[in-house]
Amino acid sequence: ARTLKIGLIPGDGIGKEVIPAGRRILEALPASLGLKFEFIDLKAGWETFEQTGNALPEETVSILKSECDGALFGAVSSPTKAVKGYSSPIVALRKKLDLYANVRPVKSVRGPGVKPIDMVIVRENTEDLYVKEEKTYDTPEGKVAEAIKRISQRASSRIATIAGEIALRRQKIREGGSPSIHKGPLVTVTHKSNVLSQTDGLFRSTAREALAAGRFTSVAVEEQIVDSMVYKLFRQPEAYDVIVAPNLYGDILSDGAAALVGSLGLVPSANVGEGFAIGEPCHGSAPDIQGQNIANPIATLRSAALMLEFLNEEEAAAKIYAAVDANLEEGKLLSPDLGGKAKTEEVVQDILRRL
Numbered sequence: 001a002r003t004l005k006i007g008l009i010p011g012d013g014i015g016k017e018v019i020p021a022g023r024r025i026l027e028a029l030p031a032s033l034g035l036k037f038e039f040i041d042l043k044a045g046w047e048t049f050e051q052t053g054n055a056l057p058e059e060t061v062s063i064l065k066s067e068c069d070g071a072l073f074g075a076v077s078s079p080t081k082a083v084k085g086y087s088s089p090i091v092a093l094r095k096k097l098d099l100y101a102n103v104r105p106v107k108s109v110r111g112p113g114v115k116p117i118d119m120v121i122v123r124e125n126t127e128d129l130y131v132k133e134e135k136t137y138d139t140p141e142g143k144v145a146e147a148i149k150r151i152s153q154r155a156s157s158r159i160a161t162i163a164g165e166i167a168l169r170r171q172k173i174r175e176g177g178s179p180s181i182h183k184g185p186l187v188t189v190t191h192k193s194n195v196l197s198q199t200d201g202l203f204r205s206t207a208r209e210a211l212a213a214g215r216f217t218s219v220a221v222e223e224q225i226v227d228s229m230v231y232k233l234f235r236q237p238e239a240y241d242v243i244v245a246p247n248l249y250g251d252i253l254s255d256g257a258a259a260l261v262g263s264l265g266l267v268p269s270a271n272v273g274e275g276f277a278i279g280e281p282c283h284g285s286a287p288d289i290q291g292q293n294i295a296n297p298i299a300t301l302r303s304a305a306l307m308l309e310f311l312n313e314e315e316a317a318a319k320i321y322a323a324v325d326a327n328l329e330e331g332k333l334l335s336p337d338l339g340g341k342a343k344t345e346e347v348v349q350d351i352l353r354r355l
């Protein structure tokens, strides 16, 4: 049996309500998978900042680094005004653990009259305009602000490579009999190299080169300029399998894609590095519904499954996805964000039963 050590970082607000559900679904996986879990509770977030003056205690980082195979991160609240000493713990974690890929699957619930959507957006997580090298200076015509957009061959190559690997893995799952709207693996490389010929040009050519590797011969590769990508994403979302993009475009595309399938409470993500993954629901701490036991736990349950995929436990992940899909397709026990009346606990119970 393999034992996975998982750090649990609930954070603030509904993070505290959904992360325990993530733990329970991992514990409820059938013993036949030969998988055991050890959990370590870790602190981060706004409450932690108020208590300790640090939103991401050093202990959290060192335990993740030295002891854990993966982690589940809930959500953190951020102050509405800039507060001295506070910075987002998940952004810091991505940096400290070199979690270079942000992976977001977006999938619609099967049903009559529903447009089938089943895509994954793979966003580069370490560079582009998000290196945050900005400056402002005065000119006779007023202030001017500038920012550096940094694109490297190394980061572009590894993000395209992981996108190719995700496409292959999705194909393998399809061949295993999961119903799918896609015929074969496809990676769409998104950029704006018609205007930004050097930065996005380098992203484009490097991604192309990485995806031309021998092990990706079965993967179809196409390109889409980012503005027309948005148009097509909304007109024809069913056409996309894996989309890979530099940081900024990926950020925008992934929030937009989440809107195609309804509630934020459904959409998972993973922050992935070499041999490490943090599952993280896409939603925030949702203070408007906190403490009412009505938060949708599904984004977190799917994030737990996504984390398992990147820890090479695909079979376990598939079981969680299937149990969640069955709950949604039956549509009897849904949380209020999906138009239902079920409490968080009832949704969790229903999904655990299906596992």
Ligand code: NAD
Binding pocket: 014, 074, 075, 076, 077, 078, 079, 090, 264, 265, 266, 282, 283, 284, 285, 286, 287, 288, 289, 294, 295, 296, 297, 299, 335, 337
């Ligand atoms: P939010 O995602 O917390 O909430 C947006 C809306 O979606 C709210 O109406 C909320 O009730 C609803 N919602 C979100 N998740 C849900 C779930 N699981 N089930 C049912 N409904 C759900 O975004 P916000 O309101 O803009 O931000 C609230 C706080 O969260 C802020 O402090 C913000 O900075 C923080 N935030 C954190 C993260 C993160 O930790 N990754 C991401 C986004 C926002």
Ligand code: MN
Binding pocket: 251, 252, 255
């Ligand atoms: Mn975003």
